[in-house]
Amino acid sequence: xxxxxxxRALGMIVTMFFVSIMVFxxxxxxxxxxxxxxxxxxxxxxxxxxxxxxxxxxRRELGLDKGMxxxxxxxxxGIVLRGDFGQAxxxxxxxxxxxxxxxxxxxxxxxSTLLITYIVSIPVGIYAAVRRGSAADYGLTIFSYLGxxxxxxxxxxxxLYFANKYFDADIGGLFSPRYxxxxxSLGKFWDLITHLWLPAFVLAWSAxxxxxxxxxxxxxxxxxxxxxxxxxxxxxxxxxxxxxYPARLAINPVVSTIGFDVNRIFSELPIVAVVLGLTELxxxxxxAYLDLDMYVAGAILLxxxxxxxxxxxxxxxxxxxxxxxxxxxx
Amino acid sequence: MDTLLSVENLSVSFKTDEGVITPVxxxxxxxxxxxxxxxxxxxxxxxxxxxxxxxRLLPGSATIAPEAKMHYLDKHDKLIEIEKLxxxxxxxRALRGGEIGMIFQEPMASFSPVYTIGNQMIxxxxxxxxxxxxxxxxxxxxxxxxVGISNPQARVDQYPHEMSGGMRQxxxxxxxxxxGPALLIADEPTxxxxxxxxxxxxxLMSDLQKDLGMGMIFITHDLGVIAxxxxxxxxxYLGTIVERGPTRDVIHNPAHPYTVGLLEAIxxxxxxxxxxxxxxxxxxxxxxxxxxxxxxxxxxxxxDGLCNQTAPLETPxxxxxxxxxxxxxxxxxxxx
Numbered sequence: 001x002x003x004x005x006x007x008r009a010l011g012m013i014v015t016m017f018f019v020s021i022m023v024f025x026x027x028x029x030x031x032x033x034x035x036x037x038x039x040x041x042x043x044x045x046x047x048x049x050x051x052x053x054x055x056x057x058x059r060r061e062l063g064l065d066k067g068m069x070x071x072x073x074x075x076x077x078g079i080v081l082r083g084d085f086g087q088a089x090x091x092x093x094x095x096x097x098x099x100x101x102x103x104x105x106x107x108x109x110x111x112s113t114l115l116i117t118y119i120v121s122i123p124v125g126i127y128a129a130v131r132r133g134s135a136a137d138y139g140l141t142i143f144s145y146l147g148x149x150x151x152x153x154x155x156x157x158x159x160l161y162f163a164n165k166y167f168d169a170d171i172g173g174l175f176s177p178r179y180x181x182x183x184x185s186l187g188k189f190w191d192l193i194t195h196l197w198l199p200a201f202v203l204a205w206s207a208x209x210x211x212x213x214x215x216x217x218x219x220x221x222x223x224x225x226x227x228x229x230x231x232x233x234x235x236x237x238x239x240x241x242x243x244x245y246p247a248r249l250a251i252n253p254v255v256s257t258i259g260f261d262v263n264r265i266f267s268e269l270p271i272v273a274v275v276l277g278l279t280e281l282x283x284x285x286x287x288a289y290l291d292l293d294m295y296v297a298g299a300i301l302l303x304x305x306x307x308x309x310x311x312x313x314x315x316x317x318x319x320x321x322x323x324x325x326x327x328x329x330x
Numbered sequence: 331m332d333t334l335l336s337v338e339n340l341s342v343s344f345k346t347d348e349g350v351i352t353p354v355x356x357x358x359x360x361x362x363x364x365x366x367x368x369x370x371x372x373x374x375x376x377x378x379x380x381x382x383x384x385x386r387l388l389p390g391s392a393t394i395a396p397e398a399k400m401h402y403l404d405k406h407d408k409l410i411e412i413e414k415l416x417x418x419x420x421x422x423r424a425l426r427g428g429e430i431g432m433i434f435q436e437p438m439a440s441f442s443p444v445y446t447i448g449n450q451m452i453x454x455x456x457x458x459x460x461x462x463x464x465x466x467x468x469x470x471x472x473x474x475x476x477v478g479i480s481n482p483q484a485r486v487d488q489y490p491h492e493m494s495g496g497m498r499q500x501x502x503x504x505x506x507x508x509x510g511p512a513l514l515i516a517d518e519p520t521x522x523x524x525x526x527x528x529x530x531x532x533x534l535m536s537d538l539q540k541d542l543g544m545g546m547i548f549i550t551h552d553l554g555v556i557a558x559x560x561x562x563x564x565x566x567y568l569g570t571i572v573e574r575g576p577t578r579d580v581i582h583n584p585a586h587p588y589t590v591g592l593l594e595a596i597x598x599x600x601x602x603x604x605x606x607x608x609x610x611x612x613x614x615x616x617x618x619x620x621x622x623x624x625x626x627x628x629x630x631x632x633x634d635g636l637c638n639q640t641a642p643l644e645t646p647x648x649x650x651x652x653x654x655x656x657x658x659x660x661x662x663x664x665x666x
Contacts, residue, residue: 226434226436227441229387229434230432230434230441231442231450232387233427234426234427234432234453234454235424235454235457235458235509236427236453236454237423238418244442244445248444249444322444323443324443325489
């Protein structure tokens with residue numbers, strides 16, 4: 001297991017290296033750079049004539065005049081060695097300051113979404129498989145199709161409407177007004193939790209529907225296995241039997257797609273965030289692209305992909321733990 | 331004779347999309363303590379379903395007919411009426427594994443692939459014997475040693491996929507026996523194995539049985555195997571026992587045309603240049619049960635107007651040997 005973990009961790013580092021190169025060069029593709037944008041913004045409408053030399057000066061000042069390869073190593077070196085993600089030009093401060101809180105909130109939404117997804121879908125899927133053909137099973141299937149058919153942002157709007165109309169609740173954003181700018185405290189944390197469940201619920205909605213069907217299908221297969229009958233014939237109590245034998249293998253496809261779930265959550269988050277008025281990374285990423293604020297965009301892309309790569313690593317380890325046959329192939 | 335298990339009039343029906351089928355009809359047999367009953371028949375003859383009914387392992391679509399009696403005398407000489415037990419709960423769980431052990435045809439599929447052999451053995455031991463983890467582990471190692479697995483201390487921590495087929499079947503036997511059952515149901519335990527390993531496993535099972543004084547129900551489609559292991563044999567066809575009796579008697583003086591057919595179908599080295607004689611035709615599906623004697627569609631001695639009208643009753647032939655066939659009945663003899 002130790003060797004397996006080490007190999008996968010190594011693979012993760014190599015992947016991240018290539019990802020960082022790709023991210024950096026993608027950031028270079030758009031024509032022009034922040035120097036152009038800066039000059040345009042500062043002098044447009046003032047009647048000042050901006051020469052190429054002025055732009056070059058700005059470029060030098062921002063450190064954008066050096067070669068691409070040099071800047072890549074400067075950038076990645078800063079991240080790895082000092083946790084310094086570079087300058088956020090448009091904000092005139094460091095990227096870490098701009099991203100900081102938003103990154104933590106995005107991660108908070110991500111993990112609460114994953115948690116809700118798995119806590120709901122795994123037991124419900126198992127239940128549906130065990131009670132296959134019952135009214136509860138059919139009910140859950142109908143719910144699943146509904147879940148798959150309804151777009152997230154629509155669900156978010158509906159929930160906002162009802163929460164506002166009937167409960168008079170303020171659920172937009174991630175904090176109540178009185179905590180919004182307050183320093184972190186227990187009260188603020190609790191306030192965050194009470195706001196976090198809604199975006200997490202909205203984002204988990206379709207994944208829950210999908211994963212219930214996955215677990216139900218694999219669990220139904222596993223329940224018919226001879227090993228389950230054999231364990232029952234040894235007198236293993238039913239609840240323990242279900243968890244120990246079929247369920248452990250039935251959650252396999254769910255565990256192996258954790259990475260996909262993370263990816264999907266990141267892609268769906270921006271639109272849900274807009275509807276619910278959240279401040280998270282997706283929206284910032286879009287703005288950074290428009291401004292050619294490359295280090296902000298790069299840092300966000302790198303963080304999101306790092307999260308996906310890390311969750312894939314976790315999924316690999318969990319799979320190996322769930323099914324010891326996997327390690328043989330390594 | 332000391333009866334361990336007696337089954338009377340067992341019928342099992344299933345609800346299917348094509349209607350209700352009854353793969354087991356009015357089956358009766360007994361198993362004596364320390365003796366082996368062989369259940370023989372083709373696939374679909376109801377052998378496995380009958381034993382699954384004994385363990386109450388049938389799926390929800392199955393019903394056991396209310397007149398069935400399955401009486402089992404447990405280790406404390408207490409009579410257990412299996413047909414009256416609830417399908418769930420402590421009494422039936424104590425019976426499963428602890429009183430009646432079961433081994434299956436596919437050793438690979440009957441182990442869970444994600445737990446070690448030891449894990450599954452220790453679980454079974456601790457369910458039925460009041461042992462601590464360490465003692466249970468020692469007992470598991472002892473059982474693995476008993477079934478002839480070399481280096482049991484290391485094997486106990488192996489996964490099923492790390493063992494060979496014969497070894498896995500030995501481990502499966504060790505697993506079933508580790509909880510100390512008084513009756514072992516072996517459902518075609520040697521069918522999936524190579525012939526040489528088959529012989530080893532058979533010998534092992536018969537040694538263990540003598541050693542532990544267990545009763546055994548040995549299910550197979552191979553009368554040759556039965557000759558080696560069983561004291562009594564019951565031949566099943568389409569859910570009914572058509573002939574039963576002491577093994578030697580049945581093999582040397584088969585009475586039912588089906589038993590005769592099965593014996594002739596066994597390949598033999600003495601008759602190399604003869605063609606094998608298969609039993610003609612196929613076993614009918616349970617939802618197309620023929621009227622009268624179930625075997626009449628394939629029987630060469632069928633008596634028109636009798637065999638295809640009424641099912642024969644059980645006719646005693648010799649001590650403990652009986653057959654369900656009109657040819658051995660007074661009425662049938664006169665008609666033929």
